[in-house]
Amino acid sequence: MTLSVEIDPNMVEITVWTRGVTLAKEARDVATLLAAAGASEGKYTQSFDNYVDLPDRIGVACKSYARISPEPIQTFYEYENGHHDVIVLAEETLIKGQRYLDGAKPECVVVVNSARDPEALLKWFEPKESLPLVKALACIDANSFGAGVTLTFDGTEGASDDTKIGAGVGAAVAGAAAKASGCVKLESLLAAADNKKAVQAGWDQVRVLPFCDGKPNACETPS
Amino acid sequence: MAKSYPEVPFAAIVPCPTVENDKMVTGNWRSVRPVVDMEACTSCKLCWLLCPDASVVYDEAEGISFNLKYCKGCGICSSVCPVDAIRDVPELDFID
Numbered sequence A: 001m002t003l004s005v006e007i008d009p010n011m012v013e014i015t016v017w018t019r020g021v022t023l024a025k026e027a028r029d030v031a032t033l034l035a036a037a038g039a040s041e042g043k044y045t046q047s048f049d050n051y052v053d054l055p056d057r058i059g060v061a062c063k064s065y066a067r068i069s070p071e072p073i074q075t076f077y078e079y080e081n082g083h084h085d086v087i088v089l090a091e092e093t094l095i096k097g098q099r100y101l102d103g104a105k106p107e108c109v110v111v112v113n114s115a116r117d118p119e120a121l122l123k124w125f126e127p128k129e130s131l132p133l134v135k136a137l138a139c140i141d142a143n144s145f146g147a148g149v150t151l152t153f154d155g156t157e158g159a160s161d162d163t164k165i166g167a168g169v170g171a172a173v174a175g176a177a178a179k180a181s182g183c184v185k186l187e188s189l190l191a192a193a194d195n196k197k198a199v200q201a202g203w204d205q206v207r208v209l210p211f212c213d214g215k216p217n218a219c220e221t222p223s
Numbered sequence B: 001m002a003k004s005y006p007e008v009p010f011a012a013i014v015p016c017p018t019v020e021n022d023k024m025v026t027g028n029w030r031s032v033r034p035v036v037d038m039e040a041c042t043s044c045k046l047c048w049l050l051c052p053d054a055s056v057v058y059d060e061a062e063g064i065s066f067n068l069k070y071c072k073g074c075g076i077c078s079s080v081c082p083v084d085a086i087r088d089v090p091e092l093d094f095i096d
Helices: A024-040 A118-124 A128-133 A169-181 A186-192 A196-205 B046-050 B076-080
Strands: A012-019 A044-049 A061-069 A084-089 A104-113 A134-140 A207-212 B032-036 B056-059 B063-066 B086-090
Touching (some): A024 A061, A104 A128, A104 A169, A128 A134, A169 A186, A169 A196, B032 B063, B046 B056, B046 B076
Parallel strands (some): A084 A104, A104 A134
Antiparallel strands (some): A044 A061, A134 A207, B032 B086, B056 B063
């Protein structure tokens, strides 16, 4: 198998972890928004869901993916991201008991939708040997911004979707992920999302904990 | 006469419905964990009866407990408890 890192060395791979059915739409929104924002900046993008995880089971850990590249993307046939630059956990308990750091690239950024402090989540980071690859851990309390938006199960099968792209908590998570990783600009993300207030709040209120050699807050200049 | 196949397990996939299936551990699907208040529990066993994954364990001496290796945190046990003895506690409130 040819690795995507060899074909597309400059491609940013974004992996969004979520819970099946109940939060699948929000994770797809994060991936779709980041890809749409990247495309509006003239970059080449892909975004798609993982079906190996069987996401139609309520509560199962499953993934959505986005790829952003300054050059045309040559990776057509890999349907899973294997080399993550940005890892987003759309629900905080995913930080426990899942191996989301497997395959992370050096200097990867982890973004968690949580009202807790990044320091409080450190003890659950898995696997521990991948910690030196992490550049920053960011937390955003997106549930509070998206609270006015009712989650619907429309669009979980991709057939129809009554809620707009980026109307709920996904908008705030995308804003936080964009700021923490720098993968897309705020203006292009605002243009792509339906709930612009949530994107702005996610961008403004994300709490970033920088890492150095696997230890938090060891660097002097926060990224 | 029909040939019998004794080597094929019942239901073909799960060797026996009364044992744990180590190939299908679902404990990490859970975002809330059921916690039972033993003072309030009357051991009516409604949760034990209605748990779709048979993750509620009943023991005469110990009372109600949960098999967290398979509990998906669906919340049915806490919903059906007639005396509200079961609470759904956020999973990150526990270290393990």
